[in-house]
Amino acid sequence: MHLAAFVTAGPGRPGGWRYPDSVPGWLGAEYYQNIARTLEDGRFDLAFFADILSVPDRFGSSTDSQLRNGALGSLRLDPLHVLTSMGAVTKHLGLAATVSTTYAQPFTVARSFATLDHLTAGRAAWNVVTSFQESEARNFNRDEQFPREKRYERADEFLEVAGKLWDSWEDDALVLDAQAPLFAEPSKVHAIDHKGEWFTVQGPLNVPRPPQGYPVVIQAGASAKGKDFAARWSDVIFCSHASLESAQDFYREIKERAAAHGRDPRQVKILPSIAPVVGPTTEVARQTADLLFDLVPPLGGLSTLAYHLDVDLSTFPLDERLPDVEVPGVEGHYREVREITEREGLTLRELGKQYGGRVEGGFVGTGADVADGLEQWFTEGACDGFMVQAPYQPGGFEDFTRQVVPELQKRGLFRTEYEGATLRENLGLHRSEAGEWSNRAPKQPSAAK
């Protein structure tokens, strides 16, 4: 079983920031370094940071409700720097940053991850997103977003170019022979001369090939286009499900898609997101879950949901049910929300509270209770492990590490020591040979601009 931690560099789950145990040190490096140490003690595979390139303003076309209520994404430090700080105090923990392909350039991003991978001796991972908020487009010179289709076309080419740049230094190009002198062997460092629809990049990169070959790639696309992209490129897939059944369906579908892309399905790890609440007794855990639920400002939950769905929910009556809507944002979250609304007959206000306070996966209880649930999902073909959210930060990670991890270890479901030197090794993924990604890239309709 693999475990990733969903850490937020800012307020996490709506209401979590109001929990008494939540230390308001989010802006300093020490806060993240302490979480990193906790996660490494718990033998987590990696720490993961989500990201967004704006303060979301979908609810009421304004950032007001978002900021007042501390909804998810109200502030976020640049995840790459936070991870570098965490890498400085750990030796094994993988470090996963979300970076968008829509508002960055491949040379910059390839270099950034190559640097992180070198500095941490092979622990870098990249959550590839295409961004889906208009407010992000408006911070990058555009009135509106590219349509989804275009964003994924750009993402495919972006990854192709990044792969070429990581391959541009052969593994043994750096010689460092002081006598000769021969610093690097010029015949092993190559221009890439990429000319595509979106990018023209000469190369080579000015950083030698990363220790892992390529950083580990994570993706969470939920549309058909997004799932296809994920099956082509991802080592790890991150998802969100309201039930065991829907997780099982998704698991089967993605493994089939990966095989259809000519990949070994075992080389694609699927980690659903869970938000367990653990306590010394089932009763204490339930009370904590209730307290956390009480702390969610309904408009905080709705602002977060408005951002996730990319739908202005302020235009619907708060005391009625959310009608069917077109969702340009994350379809997976919408499916979840429809399921909850129908099942529990919720008004929009109640849905806001529920969405902000929901315990994904429904795991509440003692370490053994939660381990039972995880064991079931894992052994019944719903996943290869989990992306663990802390209901409150940093305490939630300490509770999970102290109470759930030992249970999983006792049952032989989870490692007691790190297996490998790099993140790829710990995840059971092979090191990528040069050229692997160029072969994965979809053939481009037109090679020249």
Add this chain to the structure above:
Amino acid sequence: MHLAAFVTAGPGRPGGWRYPDSVPGWLGAEYYQNIARTLEDGRFDLAFFADILSVPDRFGSSTDSQLRNGALGSLRLDPLHVLTSMGAVTKHLGLAATVSTTYAQPFTVARSFATLDHLTAGRAAWNVVTSFQESEARNFNRDEQFPREKRYERADEFLEVAGKLWDSWEDDALVLDAQAPLFAEPSKVHAIDHKGEWFTVQGPLNVPRPPQGYPVVIQAGASAKGKDFAARWSDVIFCSHASLESAQDFYREIKERAAAHGRDPRQVKILPSIAPVVGPTTEVARQTADLLFDLVPPLGGLSTLAYHLDVDLSTFPLDERLPDVEVPGVEGHYREVREITEREGLTLRELGKQYGGRVEGGFVGTGADVADGLEQWFTEGACDGFMVQAPYQPGGFEDFTRQVVPELQKRGLFRTEYEGATLRENLGLHRSEAGEWSNRAPKQPSAAK
């Protein structure tokens, strides 16, 4: 007196990588963390990283000579990540990264420095460059560079936007009142709605105002346009001179320009670059300097010079003097090179060796000898301190810290303890109020696109 260290995340001075004491650990975090500790022991104001967004290929239109000889810039890790690692093991050392305004977006860069400044509690500095190699343009979708004039226009607007983004959260916008609940006060977080020639950015930034207000700004422009830009924006100016006299002239000129821009000239610190060689005796220091000189591959020096001047020096005969050439690159380096060529009657090959091995400032000797030289420059109006290069890395910084710093401290020229909590305070610079940069920006010829 202020001291900055010119650290390279890759091979430094041509030949330096061949020095026996130079540890080839450049790709790992520990190497930089050790340098950071040395510099903090020596009470340095800051560590500085230069940057380039390509492997230079100016010499012979190829990266071959560059890579073979380990010329400056053959490889370079992303400086921002290296600094974050160094910040994780220090408490006072300032952290200065070079980032180009020509190939990045203001939202990304403003967020990156705001994050670094928060994580390190106010120690971030930005060396603003506009880039000057064609090879950089070709890694970012362009066949050729924008002309210098355009690059500086873009840089002015880039800094204006970055300043607005840092101001977009008022200093006290983050409230964190769990009772109310009030996470952030919406009326103190502002969209910036910037619409300019180069950038359209809505804002706000998704990171609160940095501890220093704005990060410390460093600049090294050498053209008239570049010096003007530096006088408008810089807190610290980095330069390179072959003699005391030329340093004094430059010092006077820049302070006058700053005053002409309505700024207090004392709020602009001028740090010439020096490359001292220190030894236990004058004789040992001289021998070390000679050894270092011997280690410079002439073509390594020439590849570096070709990149600095942006002139393909492979087209000139190696055994004749360099004729007068048009220099699109760094004019200051060209002036230096002309001075040396004439004074010493050097062939191009000899010049390559000389350029790669030159001891900027000419400071070679015991700690006391070097301190004498620095004292003279400092007290005779040539500078406010120095940017110290290590002739070999990391040992050069240890030698300087152990042998020169105590001499400077004994004479009362240099701090024995850090004065302040932030880099601005240690540099004797005021904390920037919101709006300061908007007032500095040149009035734009046209406000709309």
